[in-house]
Amino acid sequence: MAGSSERSQRGGHTGISIEDVAAAAGVSTATVSRAVRGLPKVSPVTRQKILEVAASLGYVASSSASGLATGRTRTIGILAPFVSRWFFSKAIEGADRELYARNYNLSLYNLGGHGGNRVRLFDKTMVYKQIDALLVLCMALSHEELEHLHKIEIPLIVVGGHVEECSYIGIDDYAAASVAVQHLVDLGHRDIALVHGDNQTDLNFDVPRVRILAYHDVMRKAGLDPQPGWEQWGDFTLLSGQDAFRRIWNLPGRKPTAIFCASDEMAMGVIFEAARAGVNVPGELSVIGIDDHDFSEAMGLTTVAQRPDEQAELATKMLLDELDGHVGAVKSAVARHELILRATTAPPRA
Amino acid sequence: MAGSSERSQRGGHTGISIEDVAAAAGVSTATVSRAVRGLPKVSPVTRQKILEVAASLGYVASSSASGLATGRTRTIGILAPFVSRWFFSKAIEGADRELYARNYNLSLYNLGGHGGNRVRLFDKTMVYKQIDALLVLCMALSHEELEHLHKIEIPLIVVGGHVEECSYIGIDDYAAASVAVQHLVDLGHRDIALVHGDNQTDLNFDVPRVRILAYHDVMRKAGLDPQPGWEQWGDFTLLSGQDAFRRIWNLPGRKPTAIFCASDEMAMGVIFEAARAGVNVPGELSVIGIDDHDFSEAMGLTTVAQRPDEQAELATKMLLDELDGHVGAVKSAVARHELILRATTAPPRA
DNA sequence: TTGTAAGCGTTATCAT
DNA sequence: ATGATAACGCTTACAA
Numbered sequence: 001m002a003g004s005s006e007r008s009q010r011g012g013h014t015g016i017s018i019e020d021v022a023a024a025a026g027v028s029t030a031t032v033s034r035a036v037r038g039l040p041k042v043s044p045v046t047r048q049k050i051l052e053v054a055a056s057l058g059y060v061a062s063s064s065a066s067g068l069a070t071g072r073t074r075t076i077g078i079l080a081p082f083v084s085r086w087f088f089s090k091a092i093e094g095a096d097r098e099l100y101a102r103n104y105n106l107s108l109y110n111l112g113g114h115g116g117n118r119v120r121l122f123d124k125t126m127v128y129k130q131i132d133a134l135l136v137l138c139m140a141l142s143h144e145e146l147e148h149l150h151k152i153e154i155p156l157i158v159v160g161g162h163v164e165e166c167s168y169i170g171i172d173d174y175a176a177a178s179v180a181v182q183h184l185v186d187l188g189h190r191d192i193a194l195v196h197g198d199n200q201t202d203l204n205f206d207v208p209r210v211r212i213l214a215y216h217d218v219m220r221k222a223g224l225d226p227q228p229g230w231e232q233w234g235d236f237t238l239l240s241g242q243d244a245f246r247r248i249w250n251l252p253g254r255k256p257t258a259i260f261c262a263s264d265e266m267a268m269g270v271i272f273e274a275a276r277a278g279v280n281v282p283g284e285l286s287v288i289g290i291d292d293h294d295f296s297e298a299m300g301l302t303t304v305a306q307r308p309d310e311q312a313e314l315a316t317k318m319l320l321d322e323l324d325g326h327v328g329a330v331k332s333a334v335a336r337h338e339l340i341l342r343a344t345t346a347p348p349r350a
Numbered sequence: 351m352a353g354s355s356e357r358s359q360r361g362g363h364t365g366i367s368i369e370d371v372a373a374a375a376g377v378s379t380a381t382v383s384r385a386v387r388g389l390p391k392v393s394p395v396t397r398q399k400i401l402e403v404a405a406s407l408g409y410v411a412s413s414s415a416s417g418l419a420t421g422r423t424r425t426i427g428i429l430a431p432f433v434s435r436w437f438f439s440k441a442i443e444g445a446d447r448e449l450y451a452r453n454y455n456l457s458l459y460n461l462g463g464h465g466g467n468r469v470r471l472f473d474k475t476m477v478y479k480q481i482d483a484l485l486v487l488c489m490a491l492s493h494e495e496l497e498h499l500h501k502i503e504i505p506l507i508v509v510g511g512h513v514e515e516c517s518y519i520g521i522d523d524y525a526a527a528s529v530a531v532q533h534l535v536d537l538g539h540r541d542i543a544l545v546h547g548d549n550q551t552d553l554n555f556d557v558p559r560v561r562i563l564a565y566h567d568v569m570r571k572a573g574l575d576p577q578p579g580w581e582q583w584g585d586f587t588l589l590s591g592q593d594a595f596r597r598i599w600n601l602p603g604r605k606p607t608a609i610f611c612a613s614d615e616m617a618m619g620v621i622f623e624a625a626r627a628g629v630n631v632p633g634e635l636s637v638i639g640i641d642d643h644d645f646s647e648a649m650g651l652t653t654v655a656q657r658p659d660e661q662a663e664l665a666t667k668m669l670l671d672e673l674d675g676h677v678g679a680v681k682s683a684v685a686r687h688e689l690i691l692r693a694t695t696a697p698p699r700a
Numbered sequence: 701t702t703g704t705a706a707g708c709g710t711t712a713t714c715a716t
Numbered sequence: 717a718t719g720a721t722a723a724c725g726c727t728t729a730c731a732a
Contacts, residue, residue: 015479015502017724018725018726027702029726030703031701031702031703033727033728034701034727041702042702043702061479062726063417063479064725065414065724065725065726067414067708068415068725069727069728070708075457082443083439083443084644089434089439092434092460093434096433097462105457105480106458106460107456107457107458108456109456129365129410129414130455238648272649298588298623368710377719378719378720380719380721381718383710383711383712384718391717392717392718393717412710414710415710416709416711417724418710418723418724418726419709419723420710479725
């Protein structure tokens with residue numbers, strides 16, 4: 001019974017079904033199912049025949065149907081506060097590489113405009129019964145959210161920073177920031193300003209705090225005592241870097257000879273604004289960032305590099321391994337960072 | 351009849367089902383289905399009761415099951431050659447706004463690393479029975495692909511340029527490029543170079559060609575005759591802009607006094623490289639791009655602005671309207687562009 | 701190796 | 717307004 005030709009009432013929307021293939025190949029649907037999924041216990045000749053028929057009919061299994069039958073969607077979700085920013089778009093590409101290689105789909109949940117009511121994501125649209133695992137980018141999750149996720153029992157991992165209560169992958173922010181500040185100290189700078197990430201919002205959660213801490217520690221160890229007002233916040237964007245520079249430069253008194261920025265984008269903002277103010281980089285002002293943004297090399301920006309794509313790729317691999325039954329595959333890991341010397345840092349003017 | 355507690359053989363992975371809710375509320379599954387979907391013909395009191403029970407149980411409908419029953423996945427696919435480039439990430443954010451507002455999911459198909467074998471996307475992973483509609487970003491589809499898509503009968507639209515045989519949304523590339531070149535001509539430039547997009551690859555398909563054509567037309571009408579070698583190709587990236595500048599500047603003979611770049615990123619590459627070569631912008635060299643990239647304002651880059659997010663948002667709206675039964679909702683449209691004068695263009699030196 | 705048939709959780713038709 | 721119930725297309729014991 002039932003070829004796609006003689007299909008009933010609701011939607012003819014479904015195309016070629018497994019029954020059509022079975023009928024055309026003269027076998028049962030069970031055998032077709034086994035054959036197309038490459039399962040064993042199908043004779044070579046039968047499989048061959050079925051594959052041919054399936055191909056000629058253009059058969060593709062309905063993901064809804066197999067999802068319903070197996071309880072798996074073969075889709076993993078990526079939760080991101082933004083997509084059009086360097087870290088996030090790179091991470092998405094990295095995750096996608098692994099997903100593509102292992103034949104999974106990628107469902108993107110962007111908090112961008114609608115960050116406020118992320119509640120909804122956890123209730124309706126999202127997560128629940130739509131994805132097999134969740135990759136969270138640079139966000140802290142609330143207690144409730146984590147609990148909710150935990151209850152659903154889907155593998156979960158956070159990329160881009162430390163977050164309590166669950167596995168995470170990211171660079172050692174303390175070490176990375178320390179390296180950056182120490183580089184400035186080593187060059188002989190004593191008046192070092194800081195443009196850090198906002199730690200009011202949950203974006204990047206711990207990350208800003210840790211980087212600030214590292215700055216303070218390195219400064220203290222070097223016997224340096226930054227001016228109040230030389231610590232400005234930003235939100236990791238170019239624009240906020242520009243603003244921060246202006247606030248620092250408009251301060252009365254002497255100027256810093258170097259600025260450490262918690263992201264390359266902010267560093268670029270500082271550099272553009274410095275240029276506008278006629279401040280020579282690195283002659284009068286050294287600038288260092290963190291990230292190694294796509295534009296950093298072209299701008300000659302000295303930075304501490306990280307690779308969000310690799311981080312997300314690894315995280316995705318762990319998620320998929322866990323789904324493949326490798327219990328314990330998902331675990332925290334520290335990603336590498338590396339100081340890259342370029343043209344925006346130099347010893348302070350004598 | 352089954353509560354999630356007494357569930358059989360395969361996976362207990364499924365959580366609370368509609369039956370659980372029905373049982374707890376003392377109604378049939380049919381009524382629960384109507385109630386939770388906000389359908390009419392449910393008495394207020396019944397609905398209220400059901401909603402309460404559903405909420406307390408944390409019930410969420412299985413997308414696989416409803417997908418199977420309705421033939422709709424409530425997911426639209428976005429096909430992009432890259433995600434970590436300005437146009438694409440912005441477009442994704444724009445599409446997401448509309449999708450989120452209308453409670454659809456977003457499935458991302460990135461051709462990034464694996465662009466070569468995009469075949470697979472159309473066969474296996476993708477499209478077929480996984481998504482209700484497809485948004486294509488800046489790519490030409492082959493005849494077979496289009497036919498395939500057409501056969502599946504899912505709404506389809508292309509954003510970011512003209513493509514034959516299907517609806518598309520994008521700026522008028524000819525007009526936009528003309529405005530840019532004309533701006534240089536109006537400033538008095540006669541020696542105008544071009545850094546255009548690659549038209550070998552299918553990325554942006556028609557777009558590069560049309561922009562080149564506009565350049566030629568405007569030049570000819572102005573009675574200008576560009577040097578051979580002043581036309582360099584790029585691939586829309588910063589790096590390729592740098593390379594192009596070097597190739598142009600290394601040419602023997604006189605230098606152009608202005609360069610029109612087919613994208614802001616390439617324009618930035620030209621500017622960075624010009625700075626490195628000690629060429630003053632706009633003193634010795636005017637530079638104009640197309641896009642109005644996030645960084646363009648900070649860099650003072652004169653450009654012809656476009657808004658990929660708005661384009662994708664509109665395209666998505668059309669797709670969803672079509673799915674809502676508004677036949678003919680999907681149709682081609684021209685998006686706006688606007689010349690933005692900033693600091694990288696000026697009259698040529700006397 | 702292959703077939704039979706019972707689910708999987710919804711939705712939608714048809715009664716009531 | 718509500719309830720039975722038959723699909724939806726696939727997977728997977730279990731039987732053959």
